[in-house]
Amino acid sequence: MAKQQLIGMGFPEDLAHQALISAGDDVAKATEWILSNSNGHRASQDSGDTSPISSSVSPFQPKINRFFQSQSKPPKIHRDERDEETLEFPKRPKLAEQSEEEEKKKEPPPAIPHEPLSERMRPRILDEVIGQDHLLAPNSLLKSAIDCGRIPSIILWGPPGTGKTSIARAILNSCLSSSSPSVSGVYRFVSLSAVTAGVKDVREAVDEAKKLKKLLKKRTILFMDEVHRFNKAQQDSFLPVIEDGSVVFIGATTENPSFHLITPLLSRCRVLTLNPLEHHHITSLLRRAVSDPIKGLACGLGPQGSKLEVNDDVIEFLSSQCDGDARVALNALENAAVAAFSKSRPSMDLLVTVDDAKEALQCKHLAYDKAGDEHYNLISALHKSMRGGDADASIYWLARMLEGGENPLYVARRLVRFASEDVGLADPTALCQAVACYQACHFLGMPECNVxxxxxxxxxxxxxxxxxxxxxxxxxxxAVRESVGRNEGVPLHLRNAPTKLMKDLGYGKEYVYTPDDPDAPQTFLPPSLLGYKFLNLPWSCMRGEGGWHFNS
Structure with missing residues (x-):
C-alpha cells in the first residue's frame, strides 16, 4: 500500500522500494529520503552508485506538494520551472458591487443548540436545586448521607417539573466533586427510563454493576425514570442488587408509590416527596435563564452581540400559568423568545413580550392526569365540598376537573353516588336529579353538558x-363479613315454596302476608340477630299516612 502511494506520486518503482526500506515503510519519511537523494538516484542509474547527494531543488517536489504540506517554507520555484500540475488558480477578485455587509450576510447564522432550555438550565449540583429545601437543607438526611459517602436508595415522588431527574444527576455530580476520597471516584451513574428500557437493559446494567463492585470496589447509581411504568416482575429485578449493595437505586415517579410500586421495593428505599414549585421559585428560575450568557435563553438565538430583553410581566405571566412545573415554564419562555425572534428585524434587539408568551403557551397548564393522583385528589375535593355545603368551592373543583380534560360521565356517575350516599332520605328526589344529569351528559357531551x-x-x-x-x-x-350472626340460613317461614316438596319441608310455613295483617307479629332477621339495629332513623323521621316522612 505504501509503495503504491509513492508510485502514484510519480516516483519510479525501484526508488520507492529503496526509500521505504530506508524509512521503515513510513510514507512521509520515505518521501523526505527521496527529496534528499533524488539527484543521487539520477547518477546511480548510470553508475550504480546509491550514495546520497544533496540537491537544491528536487524534480519530484511539485508532485510531492500535491500530497504533503511541508512544515517549513518550500523553496521558491520560478514560474518557468514549475510543473503544470502544481499551478494554482488565483483567487477571484471581489466584485466592486459586493459590499462588506453583503459578505456578512453570506456567513451562516449562529448554530441553535439542540437541547431545550429546560435541559440546558438543569442544575449541576444540589446547591443549585430550587424549591426543595425540606430535602436539601444543609443538615437534611440526604445531604448528610452524601457528605458521608453513604448514599441511600431513594424514591423521588413529585409532580412533573419539580426536579426529580435534576436531583438524581446532582447527587452524582456532588459525589464526583467531593473532596472526600471516600466519596469521589467511588460511584458511577447509569440512567434508564422505564418508558424505553426493559428487563434486558436493567439486567445488563445490573451485571455491569456487580462486576465493577467485585473488581474495582465501585458502586453504581442506577437512576430509573418513570419507575411506576414497570410492572411487578420488572420491579422485582431491582431487589437483589439493592439488597447486596451493588446498586444505589434512585427511582423517579409522578404517581403515588403506595399504589404503583411493590411493597418489597418500598421497604428497601426511602420515599422522598417533592413539593410543587411555588410562584417565586419559578420566577427565580426564569430570571436565571434570561441572565445566563452561556447556556441561557440567548444561547444561539439571534445574531452574535444582539441584546435580548424579557419584560418582567412575561416572567410573572409564565410563573402564574405553569402550575408549578419548571419544565413547562422554561420551554414556554424559549418558545416565546423564538416567536419574538421570528417577528423581529435582523438589526433590532430582541424583546420578548406577554403576547409572545401567550402565543407560546396557548392555554394555562394544568397538572391533571385522568388516571393519576390529581384525578383522585380533585374528585375528593369536589365530594367533600358538596358534603360541606360550600357551593362556591364545589363549582370551582368541578371547573378544575373539566378544564383538566376529565370525562363528564365520570363526574356524573360520582354525583349519582353522592345523591344516595350523602343526601339519601333527606331528599329522595336528589337521585332523580343526578340520574337526569348523567343522561344529559350522555346526550350532549362536552362542552355543552358542563352547565x-x-x-x-x-x-x-x-x-x-x-x-x-x-x-x-x-x-x-x-356484620356479614365478621359473621356477627354466624351467617346462618334463611328462616323457613321466609323461604319461597314453589313446589309441594318444599312445602312439605316447611318452606313458607307460618308466614303472614303483611298487607292482609299489617300488625301480625313476625320476625325477619335470623334468630341470632333478633333485635339487632342497623338503621338508626332520626327522630324527625316518622311513619304516618302516605308512608314515611323525613323532615330533615
Whole structure:
C-alpha cells in the first residue's frame, strides 16, 4: 500500500522500494529520503552508485506538494520551472458591487443548540436545586448521607417539573466533586427510563454493576425514570442488587408509590416527596435563564452581540400559568423568545413580550392526569365540598376537573353516588336529579353538558343531608363479613315454596302476608340477630299516612 502511494506520486518503482526500506515503510519519511537523494538516484542509474547527494531543488517536489504540506517554507520555484500540475488558480477578485455587509450576510447564522432550555438550565449540583429545601437543607438526611459517602436508595415522588431527574444527576455530580476520597471516584451513574428500557437493559446494567463492585470496589447509581411504568416482575429485578449493595437505586415517579410500586421495593428505599414549585421559585428560575450568557435563553438565538430583553410581566405571566412545573415554564419562555425572534428585524434587539408568551403557551397548564393522583385528589375535593355545603368551592373543583380534560360521565356517575350516599332520605328526589344529569351528559357531551353538571352539583350541595342509609349498609356489611350472626340460613317461614316438596319441608310455613295483617307479629332477621339495629332513623323521621316522612 505504501509503495503504491509513492508510485502514484510519480516516483519510479525501484526508488520507492529503496526509500521505504530506508524509512521503515513510513510514507512521509520515505518521501523526505527521496527529496534528499533524488539527484543521487539520477547518477546511480548510470553508475550504480546509491550514495546520497544533496540537491537544491528536487524534480519530484511539485508532485510531492500535491500530497504533503511541508512544515517549513518550500523553496521558491520560478514560474518557468514549475510543473503544470502544481499551478494554482488565483483567487477571484471581489466584485466592486459586493459590499462588506453583503459578505456578512453570506456567513451562516449562529448554530441553535439542540437541547431545550429546560435541559440546558438543569442544575449541576444540589446547591443549585430550587424549591426543595425540606430535602436539601444543609443538615437534611440526604445531604448528610452524601457528605458521608453513604448514599441511600431513594424514591423521588413529585409532580412533573419539580426536579426529580435534576436531583438524581446532582447527587452524582456532588459525589464526583467531593473532596472526600471516600466519596469521589467511588460511584458511577447509569440512567434508564422505564418508558424505553426493559428487563434486558436493567439486567445488563445490573451485571455491569456487580462486576465493577467485585473488581474495582465501585458502586453504581442506577437512576430509573418513570419507575411506576414497570410492572411487578420488572420491579422485582431491582431487589437483589439493592439488597447486596451493588446498586444505589434512585427511582423517579409522578404517581403515588403506595399504589404503583411493590411493597418489597418500598421497604428497601426511602420515599422522598417533592413539593410543587411555588410562584417565586419559578420566577427565580426564569430570571436565571434570561441572565445566563452561556447556556441561557440567548444561547444561539439571534445574531452574535444582539441584546435580548424579557419584560418582567412575561416572567410573572409564565410563573402564574405553569402550575408549578419548571419544565413547562422554561420551554414556554424559549418558545416565546423564538416567536419574538421570528417577528423581529435582523438589526433590532430582541424583546420578548406577554403576547409572545401567550402565543407560546396557548392555554394555562394544568397538572391533571385522568388516571393519576390529581384525578383522585380533585374528585375528593369536589365530594367533600358538596358534603360541606360550600357551593362556591364545589363549582370551582368541578371547573378544575373539566378544564383538566376529565370525562363528564365520570363526574356524573360520582354525583349519582353522592345523591344516595350523602343526601339519601333527606331528599329522595336528589337521585332523580343526578340520574337526569348523567343522561344529559350522555346526550350532549362536552362542552355543552358542563352547565348540567354545574346545576346538579349546586343542587346536591344545597340539599339537606342524611347518611342514615349509607351507615346502615356499612353496619350490615360489617356484620356479614365478621359473621356477627354466624351467617346462618334463611328462616323457613321466609323461604319461597314453589313446589309441594318444599312445602312439605316447611318452606313458607307460618308466614303472614303483611298487607292482609299489617300488625301480625313476625320476625325477619335470623334468630341470632333478633333485635339487632342497623338503621338508626332520626327522630324527625316518622311513619304516618302516605308512608314515611323525613323532615330533615
Amino acid at each position: 348540567n353538571l354545574a346545576q346538579c352539583v349546586v343542587y346536591l350541595t344545597l340539599a339537606p343531608k342524611s347518611v342514615t342509609v349509607y351507615r346502615a349498609l356499612g353496619e350490615a356489611t360489617r
